[in-house]
Every structure is written in C-alpha cells, then in structure tokens.
Amino acid sequence: MSKRSPIRIAINGYGNLGRAVEKAVHNSPDMELVAIFTRRDPATLATQHAPAVAIDEAKNYVDLVDVCVLCGGSATDLGTQTPDFTKLFHTVDSFDTHAKIPAHFAAVDAVARENSHVAVISSGWDPGLFSLNRLIGESILPRGETYTFWGRGVSQGHSDAIRRIDGVVGAVQYTVPVEEAKQRVLAGEAPELSTREKHRRECFVVVEENADQESIRDQIVNMENYFSDYDTTVTFISAEELSNNHAGMPHGGSVIRTGQTSEGVTQVYSFDLALDSNPEFTGAVLTATARAVSRMVAAGQTGAYTVFDIPPAYYSPVSAEELRAQLL
Amino acid sequence: MSKRSPIRIAINGYGNLGRAVEKAVHNSPDMELVAIFTRRDPATLATQHAPAVAIDEAKNYVDLVDVCVLCGGSATDLGTQTPDFTKLFHTVDSFDTHAKIPAHFAAVDAVARENSHVAVISSGWDPGLFSLNRLIGESILPRGETYTFWGRGVSQGHSDAIRRIDGVVGAVQYTVPVEEAKQRVLAGEAPELSTREKHRRECFVVVEENADQESIRDQIVNMENYFSDYDTTVTFISAEELSNNHAGMPHGGSVIRTGQTSEGVTQVYSFDLALDSNPEFTGAVLTATARAVSRMVAAGQTGAYTVFDIPPAYYSPVSAEELRAQLL
Secondary structure, three states, rough: OOOOOEEEEEEOOOHHEEEEEEEHOOOOEEEEEEEEEEEHHHHHHHOOOOOOEEEHHHHHOOOOOEEEOOOOOOOHHHHHHHHHHHHEEEEEOOOOOOOHHHHHHHHHHHHHHOOOOEOOOOEEOOOEEEHHHHHHHHHHOOOOOEEEEOOEEEEEEHHHHHEEEEEEEEEEEEEEOHHHHHHHHHHOOOOOOOOHHEEEEEEEEEEEEOOHHHHHHHHHOOOOOOOOOOOOEEEEHHHHHHHHHHHOOOEEEEEEEEEEEOOOOEEEEEEEEEEEHHHHHHHHHHHHHHHHHHEEEEEEEOOOOOOOOOOOOHOOOHHHOOOOHHHO | OOOOOOOOEEEEEOHHHHHHHHHHHHOOOEEEEEEEEEOOHHHOOOOOOOOOEHHHHHHOOOOOEEEEEEOOOOOOHHHHHHHHHHHHHHHHHHHOOOOOOOOHHHHHHHHHOOOOEEEEEOOOOOOOOOHHHHHHHHHHHHOEEEEEOOEEEEOOOHHHHHOOEEEEEEEEEEEEEOHHHHHHHHHHHHHHHHHHEEEEEEEEEEEEEOOOOOHHHHOOOOOOOOOOEEEEEEOOOOOHHHHHHHHOOOOEEEEEEEEEOOOOOOEEEEEEEEEEEEEHHHHHHHHHHHHHHHHHOOOOOOOOOHHOOOOHHHHHOOOOHHHHHHHH
C-alpha cells in the first residue's frame, strides 16, 4: 500500500448514524476525524473521537476537511443539507426517499458542479448495496426477476405509527420476510408474490394500565398503508421487557435475482445482510463511500454520483496491485 | 434509454464458454454478434448466431468489432491469446490461474496501452463477482473475516484426476460445502476452519468390467493435492447413469464477510450463487463485462482493468437516469 496522507473526515449530525460513522472512521487507519458538526449546543455532546462544532462554523473547516459525511435524515434534513454542505465540501449522504432521488440528484449535481465538488448520494445498504446487487444481477441475467426481502429488522416508521395510538406507551415493530416465499425464490421458481406473501409484521407493544388491548390490536392490524396488507401479530409486553429485549436496531434482508441463460437453465444470484445494528452498518458503508469520494476527487471527477458510478477499488484502502494479488 | 449503436461482439474459441457467450449476446438487444474465431476448421463448427471464422482472419475484423470476448482456457490459451488479441481489439477474458494474475495483468496492460485498447482480465464469478464481494465486504467491515465456500458443483480438475486412474472409464466430482461450517459462519461465529471442515468431495465413477473397485476407491481418497485433505465419498455407477444424471455443469458457492462494527455488534455480509450451468453463467458475466468495456472505451480509458475498476453502471444497457429512478 502506497503511503497516502490520512483522509480528513467531518460528520454532520450526531444521532445514531453520526455516532456510527464516528466509530467506523475510528476503525479506519487511513482516515482521521476532524470535527462533528451539530445543530445542538456543542457543549452538550459527548463525542468520542473529535470535537463537536456548531454547524454555523462548518464554513471555517473548508481547508481542514476532505470529505463531509452527512448523517441527517431524509425526511427533513438531507434535502437542504446535502446541497448546502456540497457548497463547502465533498460529501456523501444516505438519502433514501426513493421517489425523490432523481430530484435530489439533480439539485446536488448542480451545486457539486458549480463548486467543483464530488457528492455521492443515497449510499448505505438500501439504497446502496442492495441497489448495486439489483443492477449487477439484472445486467448479467437480463431474462429474469428481481426480489427484495427486508428483515428481520426494526422499522422505525412502523414503530412510530403504533406509538401514535392512544393508550400506547412504547412499541417496536419488526418486518419479517416470509421464509417459505424466500425459499421458493431461491429455488428459482420465480413466483408472483403479493405484499402479504412476502413479509409479515411483528409488533411488541407497551400500553397504559387499563388500556383496551383488543381495541389497540384492532387499530394496529387494520391501519392502512402500514399493516392492513400484512399478516400482523401484536404482543403486549411490559416496559421493562421492551427496554431489555427490543432496544437494538437489527435489520437486513436479501436481494435475489433469478434468471434463465437458456431454456430450463436457471441461475440464482443472491445477496444477503444480517445486521446486529442497522445504523452501525450504514455508517460503515458511508465511511467506505467517503474513502471512494476522496479517490474520485483525486481522479479529477466533479458532480453528483451514486453507488452505480463508483469503481469498487475506490472503497478500499488497499492498493490496486495488492487487491489483484490477494482478492481476485 | 438513449439510442446507441449496437455493440459489435466477436468471440474467440467455441467450447462451452464460447457457446455460452453466443447465447448471452443473443439475449442482449443492445449487442450484435459479428464473428466466432476458431482454431478449428470453421466449416466443422455449427455456430448459431454468427459465422465461424478462422483465427488467422481475426486481423481482418479490426474495424468490424467493438469488443472481442476471449473464451479460451487459462492453462494453455489465455496467457498468449489475451495479449495477442488485445493488439487487435478491446478484450475481456476469464483468466483464473490466481498465482499468475499479476503477471498476466502486466503483460496485457502493456499491450493494451501500446495499442490504445481496453482489456478487462479475470472476469466471471471467481475470479469476478466473488472477488468484487470480497473487496466490498472487507472495505465496509475492516475488522472481520472472509470465507469462500464453493459448490455444490462440478470440478473439472478433480474429475480429470479421477479419469487418469487405471480402470476408470468416466467420472464426475462434486465439490460440496460443509453445511454445518457455512451455518456457523453465517451465524457470525468467525470460526477457524480446516480444509476438511469447509468442503467435502463426492465422486461418481464408472469403471471397466472386473476393475478392482476397492483399489480405485483407495487411489481416489488418498490422492494428494486433490482428495487426501478432504472427506471423500466414491460411488460407482453405470455409464448410463453418468450420462443421464451427471452431464450438467452446476456450480456456485458463497462469499461471506463477517465483522464487528463495535464490541459485540456483528454484521454478516453474504453473496451466493446457485448455478444450473457454470459456463452459461460465466458467459453471461463476460457478456455484461464486454458491455462495460465498450463504456470504458467511450470514456477514453486505455489499459488493463479488472472487476475492481469498473463502475457498475457500465454493465447495464439502461441509462444512468433510469437506473437511479428504478434500482436505487
């Protein structure tokens, strides 16, 4: 590995994802963490590996940072933060509102080009690694079907929807792939699967004393857009059990492409993640992507990009020669 | 998808792999097959979708072909064919003699640069897609272990080794991953596994009438470098059963990266192929790679490359805009 200067990283946002990137950068000997930007009072943040800095000060870090990893949420933050920060820095984000990705890409691309910066949007695992596997699977097997199964994992959106019901004190919802459906897909059957046949939903719910459990169960399983199209189980548990057994954020899933290369010759391509911690894995992907951004900058690129545009060697700290000798 | 001219493909070599590429190009509406070069008498080849052409005529196709897919074997063909053909064409090969990859890369790179051509070496699934997943898995999870399991699939080298034993008329050898070991890896245990613990070998053997089966079995299971380090089963079958039940060339396997993103937080990344036909899948990968070569040429690149260097969008016939809208 040729000696390079460390890649200087900043983080914007210090929630679960920001803390995960902090850990991943700390685990990467070729990187150094310079600052963690925050909208909160920096004095209130217990950061581990770099000082917390008020977000308004970010502009003073332009010459000190190579890549800024944007750790806000898609719903309210990244739509403005990614263009704003791409004025100052090369950036990477995990924008995941699928319907808005083309508009987000266009907005970020314009800013990136004006400022001669590189911005990789929508990194992580879905979008991100799952997208990459959809693309490669479909490119190799043009005559076939693609399936995505998610879980077993916590869906924050569904957990939040339960928490908004009167009488509910706490809740965690797991999205669970239907194993029988997944096995049919892996066997190359190329089945047509309804929403209900692909995933089921498990809810663990804490309610107020004397709450009407049957009414709450009905409200959950019949909730449109969230639960009514699925087989949903509701288990009432104590607040203690919720915090002891359901505090983690596991997730994962599979992308499966099955296709025929000639009549009756079936090929099955599958990619699978089983994650103890969704934010820590997403943070690890964003950190490897930040390394790729620094390589794209070195190669003279500017503009917005996605995982589809990144030569895979750019994710690695290892030299091209060593990669060919060791991993091919 | 913007309208592009078809990518004009030639194939060199018309064995199992050449026939597979012929099918894959035929399945790709953005490509057209121009010629199939052969060392044999072209009149003896029953090609399906393009004329067979004597290999010495290849030089007359320089202006008619965009990418030549090299379908010879690594042991005796590609070491000379890839440099020779890269003088004439942009090329892709499936060179898979791991120890010789750095030297092959250097030789092909020199020719490619001299002739302003692009050559992608060592495409396919291993090397190829498996290499890509080792690279990405290790880049995202720097603290972890990588495992490769092969099979269940036919190993030509091991089948050939059995066929060389006196009294053996025919043989097929399957490499089989040890399911218990694979499950331990997928559970994130990060076990140390010996050769014997990872794979076993199943041999289906046809012998001459009156052959000494016990002696043949002993010679197989004790054969050094091939079988002595494995648990090997030998089943004697009829020639009819061999041709009815063991004529296919299934293969596949898994690349698994497990790692910790923080103390006790285990993440499992796995990629799996289950292939009815090893050559047809390899041919499909080479064909998608030929598309990528044409994109690299259009981007002004020259030299030798591997799967590590290819932006994934280059494998796809779909435009960047559509990929972002549909697959991210």
